[in-house]
Amino acid sequence: MRKQFVKTVEEILGKNEKVVLLLGDIGVFGFRESFKLYPTRVYNIGILEQSTISVASGLSMTGLIPIIHTIAPFITERCFEQIKNDFGYQKIVVPGTAEEFDTLFKESYNNGNITYFRLSERKNQTEVKVKFGKANVIKKGKLATVIAVGPLLDKVISATLNLDVTVIYLTTLRPFDTETVRKNIVGNKVLICEPYYSGAITSNIINSSKNPLKIDLLGIPHEFLTNYGKMEEHDEYIGFTEKEIEKRVKKLIRSNE
Amino acid sequence: MKNAKNRVTVAEKTIKNLKRKVIEIASKSGEDHHIASAFSIMDILWVLYEKILSIFPNKPQHPERDIFILSKGQASLGLYAILHEKGFFDTKTLESFSKYNSILGGHPMKNTKVGIESSTGSLGHGMPIAVGIALGLKIQNKKQKVFVLIGDGEANEGTVWESALLSSHHKLDNLCCIIDHNHSTDRALSIDSMKDKFESFGWKVSTVDGHNHKEIEKSLRTKHPKHPLAVIANTIKGHGVSMMKDNPAWHRKSPNKEEFELIMKELN
Numbered sequence: 001m002r003k004q005f006v007k008t009v010e011e012i013l014g015k016n017e018k019v020v021l022l023l024g025d026i027g028v029f030g031f032r033e034s035f036k037l038y039p040t041r042v043y044n045i046g047i048l049e050q051s052t053i054s055v056a057s058g059l060s061m062t063g064l065i066p067i068i069h070t071i072a073p074f075i076t077e078r079c080f081e082q083i084k085n086d087f088g089y090q091k092i093v094v095p096g097t098a099e100e101f102d103t104l105f106k107e108s109y110n111n112g113n114i115t116y117f118r119l120s121e122r123k124n125q126t127e128v129k130v131k132f133g134k135a136n137v138i139k140k141g142k143l144a145t146v147i148a149v150g151p152l153l154d155k156v157i158s159a160t161l162n163l164d165v166t167v168i169y170l171t172t173l174r175p176f177d178t179e180t181v182r183k184n185i186v187g188n189k190v191l192i193c194e195p196y197y198s199g200a201i202t203s204n205i206i207n208s209s210k211n212p213l214k215i216d217l218l219g220i221p222h223e224f225l226t227n228y229g230k231m232e233e234h235d236e237y238i239g240f241t242e243k244e245i246e247k248r249v250k251k252l253i254r255s256n257e
Numbered sequence: 258m259k260n261a262k263n264r265v266t267v268a269e270k271t272i273k274n275l276k277r278k279v280i281e282i283a284s285k286s287g288e289d290h291h292i293a294s295a296f297s298i299m300d301i302l303w304v305l306y307e308k309i310l311s312i313f314p315n316k317p318q319h320p321e322r323d324i325f326i327l328s329k330g331q332a333s334l335g336l337y338a339i340l341h342e343k344g345f346f347d348t349k350t351l352e353s354f355s356k357y358n359s360i361l362g363g364h365p366m367k368n369t370k371v372g373i374e375s376s377t378g379s380l381g382h383g384m385p386i387a388v389g390i391a392l393g394l395k396i397q398n399k400k401q402k403v404f405v406l407i408g409d410g411e412a413n414e415g416t417v418w419e420s421a422l423l424s425s426h427h428k429l430d431n432l433c434c435i436i437d438h439n440h441s442t443d444r445a446l447s448i449d450s451m452k453d454k455f456e457s458f459g460w461k462v463s464t465v466d467g468h469n470h471k472e473i474e475k476s477l478r479t480k481h482p483k484h485p486l487a488v489i490a491n492t493i494k495g496h497g498v499s500m501m502k503d504n505p506a507w508h509r510k511s512p513n514k515e516e517f518e519l520i521m522k523e524l525n
Binding site for chain 1: 376390
């Protein structure tokens with residue numbers, strides 16, 4: 001997905017002369033051509049994320065469209081107040097494949113709001129025609145609803161292959177597509193599978209249903225995780241496996257209304 | 258010489274009136290506000306809006322306007338008084354200060370229709386925003402200048418020094434940072450020498466008496482090719498009102514009835 005990011009942004013830099021790229025000393029080699037082609041619009045701004053967000057706010061006040069790239073925790077947590085105060089309402093996009101990133105980014109980089117794109121090392125094999133701000137219904141069933149966010153879609157599809165459930169796929173979290181979820185949620189049993197801290201979209205799901213819901217959450221637990229190791233080992237601990245998803249859905253289906 | 262002297266007197270009179278207005282609207286709001294912080298920068302704001310900034314109060318969003326950002330947003334009352342004086346909004350708007358539906362609050366909310374270029378108040382935001390504007394103007398070959406006013410206490414924030422690094426590295430000679438150096442936070446963390454610090458970060462530095470209009474104007478007109486300009490204004494918090502002067506009790510406070518009378522008398 002990061003390679004696609006370089007490709008997509010290079011293309012946009014060429015097409016839209018209002019676009020300015022700020023790198024937090026990350027991905028600099030990948031953008032070596034852009035540095036040569038657009039020296040006044042491509043900056044390795046340095047390792048100062050708080051100021052980078054505010055500088056981007058200033059750039060956008062002059063009519064330019066800044067794109068900022070660095071490591072996820074730096075750009076979400078160190079500068080949280082700058083995002084909130086200097087920009088305001090944030091849009092959030094979690095693509096599941098490189099192609100989806102390309103589509104969603106081109107549709108929304110110029111939307112007038114600060115928009116966060118979560119690039120992942122993981123990507124789905126399933127191809128879905130996504131649209132910014134819209135949820136996709138992957139399959140329809142009767143016994144429960146499974147919500148899959150971004151790169152967790154493949155595992156959800158495999159885990160529910162033989163289960164009579166509806167699967168809804170989300171790549172845009174803010175704004176939340178309440179309408180599609182409302183129309184397609186079945187019964188009152190929902191499993192939400194999120195590739196980040198668990199619980200971020202729970203209130204949106206509750207608001208999308210006319211009836212009280214029985215919800216199970218599968219996401220990164222709210223605890224201080226100190227392990228190293230491989231991604232698969234972390235997946236095993238968190239429950240990002242087909243086996244765990246299948247177990248959770250079956251348990252939900254069996255449970256009382 | 259006589260004329261020059263008269264002009265100063267007129268300015269001084271106007272500033273006293275602006276300060277009276279600030280006292281009035283702060284008292285009327287029924288809440289405590291940062292009056293002393295506003296009085297620390299009133300002379301600087303006056304010189305900026307009277308002599309330096311290219312502004313268009315009748316067309317506040319004019320694309321060729323200079324940009325001023327009050328980064329120490331708690332001094333908003335000073336900014337509002339000047340913007341009102343310059344015709345950015347009417348008296349009714351000024352007097353609506355801090356009411357539920359008002360566009361003017363304790364800390365400024367961005368509203369370019371009335372000359373407020375950025376939301377500020379959480380310290381350390383205005384300077385990097387100003388850096389972004391200055392860089393954005395340069396990228397687009399635009400000629401206007403960007404001014405940002407920070408507090409010396411605000412300079413505790415790391416973003417001020419991140420911005421200081423960025424500004425000199427990118428040779429932002431369209432950027433001027435004014436430091437309201439009233440020593441109000443020396444009790445927590447002393448920051449002197451401000452001059453040495455900015456110079457070592459690659460800035461052109463000018464130090465002035467922040468209540469002397471001629472000095473402020475001269476300093477703001479300093480040529481600074483290929484470098485950003487820092488104007489260190491030595492100021493007095495609560496300037497012009499003896500009970501407020503460097504008195505921490507007045508950091509965030511509005512006068513009671515008795516204090517109101519005394520202050521208004523002194524500002525008469």
